[in-house]
Amino acid sequence: xxxxxxxxxxxxxxxxxxxxxxxxxxxxxxxxxxxxxxxxxxxxxxxxxxxxxxxxxxxxxxxxxxxxxxxxxxxxxx
Numbered sequence: 403x404x405x406x407x408x409x410x411x412x413x414x415x416x417x418x419x420x421x422x423x424x425x426x427x428x429x430x431x432x433x434x435x436x437x438x439x440x441x442x443x444x445x446x447x448x449x450x451x452x453x454x455x456x457x458x459x460x461x462x463x464x465x466x467x468x469x470x471x472x473x474x475x476x477x478x479x480x
Contacts, residue, residue: 405429405463409471423472427464432456436468444472 406429413424420441427434436453438446446452446465453461 405460407432407464407467409468411475421476425468425471427468432460436464438468438472440472440476444469 408428410426410428411423412426412435415422420439423438423440425436425438427436434456436446437448438444446468453464456464
């Protein structure tokens with residue numbers, strides 16, 4: 403099983419050394435705007451609240467791919 407998400411950065415704000423991302427995440431039958439943060443490590447604040455209605459397997463793929471996307475995005479800027 404292969405689930406591939408596409409990510410589009412809608413907004414990035416930096417406060418006190420932490421970048422606050424707003425991203426659009428989409429796949430074949432899924433589209434969601436998610437807030438994430440990066441302070442050296444990517445994470446999703448209020449993880450369960452933002453992703454509670456998504457099946458566990460889809461949530462796992464989304465979490466891994468979102469972290470990878472943010473890390474790659476940050477390394478490109480350096």
